[in-house]
Structure formats: C-alpha cells, structure tokens
Amino acid sequence: MDTILIVNPKGGSGKTTLVTNLAGYLARQGEMVNLIDTDKQKSSIAWLKHRSPHLPTIFSTHTHNFANFSVKPSWSIIDTPAGLNEEILKKLLKKVDLVIVPIQPSFFDFQATQSFLEILNTKKPIRKGQTSVALVGMRVHPRTITAQQLEDFLKRQGFPIFTYIHDAQIYLQMASKGFTLFDLSPAKAKTHIEQWQPITEWIQNAHKI
Ligand SMILES: Nc1ncnc2c1ncn2[C@@H]1O[C@H](COP(=O)(O)OP(=O)(O)OP(=O)(O)O)[C@@H](O)[C@H]1O
Numbered sequence: 001m002d003t004i005l006i007v008n009p010k011g012g013s014g015k016t017t018l019v020t021n022l023a024g025y026l027a028r029q030g031e032m033v034n035l036i037d038t039d040k041q042k043s044s045i046a047w048l049k050h051r052s053p054h055l056p057t058i059f060s061t062h063t064h065n066f067a068n069f070s071v072k073p074s075w076s077i078i079d080t081p082a083g084l085n086e087e088i089l090k091k092l093l094k095k096v097d098l099v100i101v102p103i104q105p106s107f108f109d110f111q112a113t114q115s116f117l118e119i120l121n122t123k124k125p126i127r128k129g130q131t132s133v134a135l136v137g138m139r140v141h142p143r144t145i146t147a148q149q150l151e152d153f154l155k156r157q158g159f160p161i162f163t164y165i166h167d168a169q170i171y172l173q174m175a176s177k178g179f180t181l182f183d184l185s186p187a188k189a190k191t192h193i194e195q196w197q198p199i200t201e202w203i204q205n206a207h208k209i
Pocket residue numbers: 010011012013014015016017018039041043080081082138139140165166167168169171172175
C-alpha cells in the first residue's frame with residue numbers, strides 16, 4: 001500500500017495533471033489505484049467522469065476530511081487544492097509515503113513554492129526521512145531562459161529534481177476526455193512518456209522497498 005501526495009499551494013502548478021496521469025500509469029500497470037480528491041473544485045473527479053469504462057479502472061474518493069480517509073487499495077494518489085494550509089499539510093503528511101511537488105517556471109511560482117518548501121522541510125516525516133519528496137518542473141519550454149531559471153531554482157532547494165514535463169497541447173486535449181498519456185498509442189505519447197519515466201520509476205522503486 002503506497003500513498004502519494006501531490007501538493008503545491010500555488011494554484012495552477014500542475015497538481016491535477018500529475019495526479020491524473022500517475023493514476024493512469026498505475027491503472028495501466030494493472031494496479032488498483034484510488035484517486036483521492038481533496039479539492040473543492042473536484043477537477044480530478046470531473047476528469048474521471050469523462051473517462052471511458054473501457055480504459056483501465058481508476059477508483060475515486062472525494063473528501064474534505066483530511067485526517068480520516070481510507071487508503072485501502074494498493075495505491076492512493078491525493079490531489080490537493082491551491083492554498084492548502086499548514087495544518088492540513090501536517091495531517092496529510094501523517095498518511096503518505098511519497099510527496100511530489102510540481103512547479104511551473106515563473107517568478108511568482110518560484111516565490112510561492114520556495115516558502116512552501118521551507119515549511120515542508122520543517123515537518124517531522126520529511127526531516128526524519130520517513131517520507132520522500134521529489135520536485136517536478138511542469139509546463140517547461142526546453143532550452144529557454146525560463147527553463148534554465150527553473151533548473152537553477154530547483155537545484156537550490158535540496159530535494160531531488162525528478163523530471164521536466166514539457167508544455168504541450170496534448171495535456172489540454174486529454175484533460176477533457178478522461179485520458180492520460182498512458183492510454184494513448186505509443187506513437188502519439190512516446191516522447192511525452194519518456195519525460196514521465198523518472199517519476200514512474202521512482203514510485204515503482206519506492207513501492208518495492
Ligand atoms: N505540461 C503541460 N502542458 C500544457 N498544459 C499543462 C501542462 N500541465 C498542466 N497543464 C495545464 O495547466 C493548467 C493547470 O494545471 P492543473 O490543473 O494540473 O494545475 P493544479 O495545480 O491542479 O491547479 P489548481 O491549483 O487550480 O488545482 C491546466 O489547464 C492544465 O491542463
């Protein structure tokens with residue numbers, strides 16, 4: 001049983017995109033996965049409603065009870081709202097094994113994320129190494145100044161940087177159809193899936209430990 005928390009209080013950083021695609025990846029591997037949406041906006045749940053029953057099944061839970069939800073299936077992936085406060089973060093950290101923080105390359109995102117990572121660093125499960133954290137650059141335009149600024153920013157944070165997910169129309173197209181990269185034909189998704197490989201390998205390896 002593994003529980004992955006996707007979190008960054010900065011709005012629009014890519015949390016739901018990470019949650020839905022990682023759930024799609026695990027479901028495609030034949031894993032039982034529960035997508036737990038703790039956001040009032042219910043974006044993940046809305047996405048799931050559009051998912052065809054012919055695609056690998058993803059179970060879901062919508063809850064505001066941050067301390068007391070069930071994590072029964074082999075995998076749970078938690079989507080969190082923008083503006084998540086420290087008290088709730090503390091409760092959630094007690095329930096999770098892995099934390100992924102998505103970050104977009106912009107000054108405002110760096111500023112907000114820096115404060116959040118400083119808070120994260122003070123939390124016991126993180127300090128004691130019981131919970132692992134990884135950073136993921138989202139909506140990156142490769143070989144641009146902002147991509148370089150993002151890399152410089154992430155390197156200063158003291159957490160491993162997992163990968164950079166490029167800015168691509170395919171994410172917007174999939175969002176309204178209940179699809180993930182892992183439901184598309186390899187020809188269509190191959191270059192994008194390569195960018196996700198470091199994260200998918202990380203969660204699989206953590207699962208084995
Ligand atoms: N790699 C990408 N390329 C293009 N668009 C992307 C990418 N990642 C995310 N997006 C788009 O950016 C927007 C914000 O992403 P998303 O909804 O995943 O962020 P969020 O952190 O969940 O937002 P919120 O804080 O409002 O819950 C969405 O429209 C999403 O489709």
